[in-house]
Amino acid sequence: MALDTSAQSPAPVRQVVNLIGQYIDRLGAIWVEGQIAQINRRPGIQTVFMTLRDGVADISVPLTCPRTVLDGLATPLVEGASVVVFAKPSYYANRGTLSLQVREIRMVGLGELMARLEQRRQLLAAEGLFAAELKRRLPFLPRRVGLVTAPGSAAERDVLDNARRRWPGVTFEVAAATMQGPRAAAEVMAALSRLDRMAEVDVIVIARGGGAVEDLLPFSDEGLIRAVAAATTPVVSAIGHEQDTPLLDYVADVRASTPTDAAKLVVPDVLDESRRVAQARERLREIISTWWSREQAALDAIRSRPALADPSSQVESRVQEILDLRHRARQCLVHAVDRASDDIGHQRARARALSPLATLQRGYSVTQTAHGDVVTSVQGLPTGTALTIRVADGRIHTTTTDTELLEEGPTDD
Structure with missing residues (x-):
C-alpha cells in the first residue's frame, strides 16, 4: 500500500520500516538456492548463523538455522556447499536487515558431493591417517624418483623437464596410470605398489593437471588413501592446482601445489647447491685462515719469550745463582765448623779446669x-x-x- 506523503508531511522512519516488515511477513516460506559462504556456531546458543551467497551475482543474505536442523543432516554441511533451503523471510526493524529463517536444508549437486568428501575426510582423520607425526621427510637427493601419471600428459612433461633442469643427473621410474575415470584409482594404486617395492626408488610423485572436482574424485578414493598411508616410500601429492585439495593431499607426506612444484620439491637446484657449496667452502677457508693466524700469533708470542729466544741466558743466570749458593753454603759451613771448634775448646778448657788432675x-x-x-x-x-x-x-x-x-x-x- 502506497503512503500519502509530501515534503510537508513526511512519513517517519518507524512507519516505513514497520510497513516493510509487514509486507515481508506476508510472504510465506520459500525454497531458495545458493552456496553456503559462512557457518558460525556459537557455544551455548541453539541457533547457527550462516550466509547464503548467490551462485552468479555478488549478493548474499544471512541465514538463521536451528542447531537441530543442521545436526540432522545426513552429511555435515561445509562452507562452499551448494544447497536448497526452505526458509521464511524475516525483517528486523531495529537493524533494518533481512534474513531467512531456515526450516529445512537439502544439499544438491556439487554441494552434496563436497559434503560427502568432507565426511570421508573426517572419518579418515579420526583413524589417524593424516597425523603429522606420520609424515616422512623427503631425501635430499633421491637415487631414483618414481612418477605416477598419465603417459604423455602435460603433468609428466612438467615434472620431468623441471626436475632435469634443476638436477640434470636425476633419473625417473615412470609408472603409467589412468588419471581420470572409474579405473583411475585402481591403476594409481597398482602403480604406487609397484614403485614402492623398488628399493632404488626413494620418493614417489603422483601428478595430475587441473580439472573439475568430479575429475579429481579418484584421488579422494578411500582405497587409494589407505594405500598411500601404508606405503614405505615417501609420497608427494601433485594433483591439480593450488585451490584443488583432494584427500590425497592430506595423507601424502608432502603436498605440492602443482606438478611443477613437485619437481622443485623432490630434487635440489644444482645451481643453488653449487652456490651453497662455494659459500661453505669460502666460510671454511676463512675459518681455517683465522684459526691459522691465531695459532701463528700464539706461537710467535711463545717464541718471543726470553726462555726460548735466548735459552743460554737462562742457563748462565742459573749457573751464577748456583755459584753464589755454593759460596754461601761454604761460608755457612766454615762458620759452623769454627763455632763448633770454639765450643769444643771452651768445653775442653772447662773440663780440664774441673778435672782432679788439674x-x-x-x-x-x-x-x-x-x-x-x-x-x-x-x-x-x-x-x-x-x-x-x-x-x-x-x-x-x-x-x-x-x-x-x-x-x-x-x-x-
Whole structure:
C-alpha cells in the first residue's frame, strides 16, 4: 500500500520500516538456492548463523538455522556447499536487515558431493591417517624418483623437464596410470605398489593437471588413501592446482601445489647447491685462515719469550745463582765448623779446669788406702797402714809412721 506523503508531511522512519516488515511477513516460506559462504556456531546458543551467497551475482543474505536442523543432516554441511533451503523471510526493524529463517536444508549437486568428501575426510582423520607425526621427510637427493601419471600428459612433461633442469643427473621410474575415470584409482594404486617395492626408488610423485572436482574424485578414493598411508616410500601429492585439495593431499607426506612444484620439491637446484657449496667452502677457508693466524700469533708470542729466544741466558743466570749458593753454603759451613771448634775448646778448657788432675798439678794429692778408699781423716789410720798417694804424674806407695790430729778442722773457706 502506497503512503500519502509530501515534503510537508513526511512519513517517519518507524512507519516505513514497520510497513516493510509487514509486507515481508506476508510472504510465506520459500525454497531458495545458493552456496553456503559462512557457518558460525556459537557455544551455548541453539541457533547457527550462516550466509547464503548467490551462485552468479555478488549478493548474499544471512541465514538463521536451528542447531537441530543442521545436526540432522545426513552429511555435515561445509562452507562452499551448494544447497536448497526452505526458509521464511524475516525483517528486523531495529537493524533494518533481512534474513531467512531456515526450516529445512537439502544439499544438491556439487554441494552434496563436497559434503560427502568432507565426511570421508573426517572419518579418515579420526583413524589417524593424516597425523603429522606420520609424515616422512623427503631425501635430499633421491637415487631414483618414481612418477605416477598419465603417459604423455602435460603433468609428466612438467615434472620431468623441471626436475632435469634443476638436477640434470636425476633419473625417473615412470609408472603409467589412468588419471581420470572409474579405473583411475585402481591403476594409481597398482602403480604406487609397484614403485614402492623398488628399493632404488626413494620418493614417489603422483601428478595430475587441473580439472573439475568430479575429475579429481579418484584421488579422494578411500582405497587409494589407505594405500598411500601404508606405503614405505615417501609420497608427494601433485594433483591439480593450488585451490584443488583432494584427500590425497592430506595423507601424502608432502603436498605440492602443482606438478611443477613437485619437481622443485623432490630434487635440489644444482645451481643453488653449487652456490651453497662455494659459500661453505669460502666460510671454511676463512675459518681455517683465522684459526691459522691465531695459532701463528700464539706461537710467535711463545717464541718471543726470553726462555726460548735466548735459552743460554737462562742457563748462565742459573749457573751464577748456583755459584753464589755454593759460596754461601761454604761460608755457612766454615762458620759452623769454627763455632763448633770454639765450643769444643771452651768445653775442653772447662773440663780440664774441673778435672782432679788439674788440682793435682797445682800441688795437691789424693791419699787412698790399699782398698782404694780416699783418706779424708787421720782417725782410723794406725801406724804402719799402707797408703797410696796420687800426685799429678804418678803414685807414691808409703806406710804411716805417725798421725797428728789438728786442733781445728778445715773450714769451707
